[in-house]
Amino acid sequence: xxxxxxxxxxxxxxxxxxxxxxxxxxxxxxxxxxxxxxxxxxxxxxxxxxxxxxxxxxxxxxxxxxxxxxxxxxxxxxxxxxxxxxxxxxxxxxxxxxxxxxxxxxxxxxxxxxxxxxxxxxxxxxxxxxxxxxxxxxxxxxxxxxxxxxxxxxxxxxxxxxxxxxxxxxxxxxxxxxxxxxxxxxxxxxxxxxxxxxxxxxxxxxxxxxxxxxxxxxxxxxxxxxxxxxxxxxxxxxxxxxxxxxxxxxxxxxxxxxxxxxxxxxxxxxxxxxxxxxxxxxxxxxxxxxxxxxxxxxxxxxxxxxxxxxxxxxxxxxxxxxxxxxxxxxxxxxxxxxxxxxxxxxxxxxxxxxxxxxxxxxxxxxxxxxxxxxxxxxxxxxxxxxxxxxxxxxxxxxxxxxxxxxxxxxxxxxxxxxxxxxxxxxxxxxxxxxxxxxxxxxxxxxxxxxxxxxxxxxxxxxxxxxxxxxxxxxxxxxxxxxxxxxxxxxxx
Amino acid sequence: xxxxxxxxxxxxxxxxxxxxxxxxxxxxxxxxxxxxxxxxxxxxxxxxxxxxxxxxxxxxxxxxxxxxxxxxxxxxxxxxxxxxxxxxxxxxxxx
Numbered sequence: 001x002x003x004x005x006x007x008x009x010x011x012x013x014x015x016x017x018x019x020x021x022x023x024x025x026x027x028x029x030x031x032x033x034x035x036x037x038x039x040x041x042x043x044x045x046x047x048x049x050x051x052x053x054x055x056x057x058x059x060x061x062x063x064x065x066x067x068x069x070x071x072x073x074x075x076x077x078x079x080x081x082x083x084x085x086x087x088x089x090x091x092x093x094x095x096x097x098x099x100x101x102x103x104x105x106x107x108x109x110x111x112x113x114x115x116x117x118x119x120x121x122x123x124x125x126x127x128x129x130x131x132x133x134x135x136x137x138x139x140x141x142x143x144x145x146x147x148x149x150x151x152x153x154x155x156x157x158x159x160x161x162x163x164x165x166x167x168x169x170x171x172x173x174x175x176x177x178x179x180x181x182x183x184x185x186x187x188x189x190x191x192x193x194x195x196x197x198x199x200x201x202x203x204x205x206x207x208x209x210x211x212x213x214x215x216x217x218x219x220x221x222x223x224x225x226x227x228x229x230x231x232x233x234x235x236x237x238x239x240x241x242x243x244x245x246x247x248x249x250x251x252x253x254x255x256x257x258x259x260x261x262x263x264x265x266x267x268x269x270x271x272x273x274x275x276x277x278x279x280x281x282x283x284x285x286x287x288x289x290x291x292x293x294x295x296x297x298x299x300x301x302x303x304x305x306x307x308x309x310x311x312x313x314x315x316x317x318x319x320x321x322x323x324x325x326x327x328x329x330x331x332x333x334x335x336x337x338x339x340x341x342x343x344x345x346x347x348x349x350x351x352x353x354x355x356x357x358x359x360x361x362x363x364x365x366x367x368x369x370x371x372x373x374x375x376x377x378x379x380x381x382x383x384x385x386x387x388x389x390x391x392x393x394x395x396x397x398x399x400x401x402x403x404x405x406x407x408x409x410x411x412x413x414x415x416x417x418x419x420x421x422x423x424x425x426x427x428x429x430x431x432x433x434x435x436x437x438x439x440x441x442x443x444x445x446x447x448x449x450x451x452x453x454x455x456x457x458x459x460x461x462x463x464x465x466x467x468x469x470x471x472x473x474x475x476x477x478x479x480x481x482x483x484x485x486x487x488x489x490x491x492x
Numbered sequence: 493x494x495x496x497x498x499x500x501x502x503x504x505x506x507x508x509x510x511x512x513x514x515x516x517x518x519x520x521x522x523x524x525x526x527x528x529x530x531x532x533x534x535x536x537x538x539x540x541x542x543x544x545x546x547x548x549x550x551x552x553x554x555x556x557x558x559x560x561x562x563x564x565x566x567x568x569x570x571x572x573x574x575x576x577x578x579x580x581x582x583x584x585x586x587x
Binding site: 316361 | 495499500503504506507508509510511519522523525526527529530531532533534535536538541542543544546547548550552553555564567568570571572573574580582583584585
């Protein structure tokens, strides 16, 4: 039998249904792999072995009767951003201490309702603020990928770095993740995995630790486009507990995978050809264009003139909303309290100074500043208007095409510390991904090749609002043409 | 708009984050770097443009005005750093 941990989610689900192996067997295979690997990779910050085995036993009982959900017995990892009842949830921040939710996020509940097995909680940047997973209170994960002939530890991207590490190192079949500026798609591109952020409102935000509420969306990281479609179909739902949840039926995206893209019009936005972009990225993009042409799509040049304003707008909107959302962490009702000089104000100020890391504090100060008296119109309101311009750009482009093809990231994965101390240099990582968050559009990253040092590179497909189907169709066409088979060489 | 140490002190106070005196200067530098980069938004003509709300037109959902949750005191207090007799315990605020 092939190694169970190396199966795709879809194959594992089929194997479980056919009783080729049991839920307990595959769960134990993952737990023993995590046991061996996690000390080197730091993907999991909590391993829920007992819970996993209990869930697996329950799944086996159902499977024995020929029953069970669509993910019955399939072991998954959960980004530490999702509240999981009875399991510590901290968004990898010290300020949440040993916070153990008494309730379950809607997204994870949807997965358990379909029989999935929880292996544990996955590493991430503190409150999802980062592009390298270095801001986690538990230290960064190590990507299983390394440059050829080098031992330098590389980032798996951020903020969903633990999810990307776990999926690419076979420490789970698939994982939940979240994307506020690119936190699903950039880690996917860095680790040769598939990640999709759906249209804003498709996935419920109930029980997701909030970062920037108008941008946050949950989505999966998975090994294949089909697996990502299966995960997303189950994660998404109309939810009365989230007032921004879309009350629309969730389409059967798994059926889009493999559909012909013949006649589809694919837009190539010229503004995504940025200064200083490595030639390899440019080549990969052209390769993607050629693949889609060969599959029968028509390529259209389009323009998204406000692209360059997306990141600056994001760095107003996201910190502003974060400063409001994170006001709840005051050390009174939950999390770690620091008393300072014993007064109430000192308790707040010391709790937050000790509980939040450097990057989170930096963003909270920016957010507080741009929302402070007299500056709201100049910053937040202006940024929200620029968002409208960015959305209008997309709407105009979509009059000429059905989906857009862009690179997923401006480079391959980088090493820890290589970005230096300039926060803006780190922020530029999200240059191709952030526009879809600002406009609320669905976007998928799919592995398409490797660079000269053997590191994965990804392409991104952005769809119209509610048209995840186009993302899945085009991504599947790229996946098929690319036949991406590269795997990290085991060093851990 | 340039941020000085006093502004950082004021903003840190508003954000309820204790920032040590020696960090005020470096933070002012960092914030100025980010704000200078953000300034390019001033190039965009946003006259008459509505602020973005959502890409998918929808109205906020309504529901019956009935109690849907509650009577979970112990759950609410389960993660409190300090609680006693069913209450949160906080530093003294009234002399």
